Amino acid sequence: MESQLTETIFKALDRFRIEIPSWGFANTGTRFGKFLQAAAAGTIEEKFSDAGQVHSLTGVCPTIALHVLWDFPHGLDSIHEVAALANQYGVQPGSINPNLFQDQIYKFGSFGNPDEKARTEAMEHSQDSIAIARGLKSRDISFWFADGSNYPGSANIRQRKRWFEECLQQLHAALSPEQRMLVEYKPFEPAFYHTDIADWGMAFLLARKAGPQAKVLVDTGHHYLSQNIEQIVAWLLAEDMLGGFHFNDRRYADDDLTLGSIDPYQVFRIFHEILFFEWEGGKHADIAYMIDQSHNLKGKMEAMIQTVTMAQELFAKAALVDYKQLVAAQQSADIVRAEGCLQDAFATDVRPAIRAWRTTKGLPENPQEAFRQSGYLERVTQERGARNMSNAGSYA
């Protein structure tokens, strides 16, 4: 029995990969200000270096999500530099994230902006992002829009929906056959009255209208409290519309807390829906697992390693659900036994098997401890400290 458990966990870990975001290594803050970290990455090279370090310790983060505005200072001309860094540091470019919210021109939106100039600029930036992705052999372009309005009556919601449909259709036409467009949703913030793509249904409709290579991206923090995220996941899987995840945890809103820090059982339930779907269908779902967190109090690299190892644990636990027993219990409406299948798997301590798996892969048993012993943090703190600490800026 014990060896079968280990085998199941090893198989789950062998296939589990998770993408780390470049912005997770940079100094970021809250709406109220930044608290700086001396070791934060300030350049694209430093982000690759930090990501490479996390991958070398965990072995499961071969790609890094890149942000077009922040990581490609020269736009398309930065492709060669980024490709060279990827080779140097041993992490490949992952999803490409356009920025359609930071420039002044986007004050009243991007694709939903009533000013045609803003919509055109947003389209050009999106086209560039697709070209950058193609140049780097990145498959996924992840779109998140801050578009929305703050006061009733101030936006034509249906007109904006049409603009979104048109823009996304045009962008879909620019994709190469192997590329995918991921459409992310979020109920509120920065807009506080209406958000143009506020929930999974809106993202689903827009993606479906855009074309077959458009899928929905589920950011776990982008839901109202108590929303049943795993049900959304199950529906998207059933419709072949689940493209990927942005993982993070939250207590109140889009808090960007460490995955599993508040509600690990929810992450487990999400993984369970995916693995149950795969078991029933007999094939793997094509889903990009990505982290979308930026920590301003925790050490950035420690937090990233903590997130990755937590994701592995929860994925491994979900793989332990006894599906035959679960299906039988569901069939016979044996509620307690069915629920018990999930609870038993969740309660299993998978850490010894994960440590053993790491050893077989030549990885440190405890990546966090190995990071602390490595001296990397001390080195980059010294190298980057003076620059980072003089770079505070202010909120107002």
Ligand SMILES: [Mn+2]
């Ligand atoms: Mn996100």
